Amino acid sequence: MLINCPFCGPRDLREFSIRGADVALDRPEGTEWSEAWQDYLHLRENPAGVSQELWQHTGGCGAWLVVTRDTRTHEIISVRSAREAAT
Ligand SMILES: [Zn+2]
Structure with missing residues (x-):
C-alpha cells in the first residue's frame, strides 16, 4: 500500500507511523479538567x-499528515499536511 506524501510523493506504507485517530474530534474549551476533557482524551470510536x-x-521527511481512510477497505481517500488541515 502506498501513501502519497504531499512533500515526497507516493511512498510505501512502511515509511509511515500512525500517531492517532479521530483527528476531527472537537477539542474542549479551557484547560481545567472536565468530563468533556475525559471523553476527549480517553474515549474513541472504532468506526467502520x-x-x-x-x-x-x-x-522520510518527518511531516505530520492527516490521512482520510476507509477502515473497511483500507482505501486512502486523501492525504494532506497537518498544517494545511489546521488552517
Ligand atoms: Zn514525506
Missing part, C-alpha cells in the same frame, strides 16, 4: 467507514 487519522512520515 471513513476516518481521519494522524500519520507521520517517519521514514
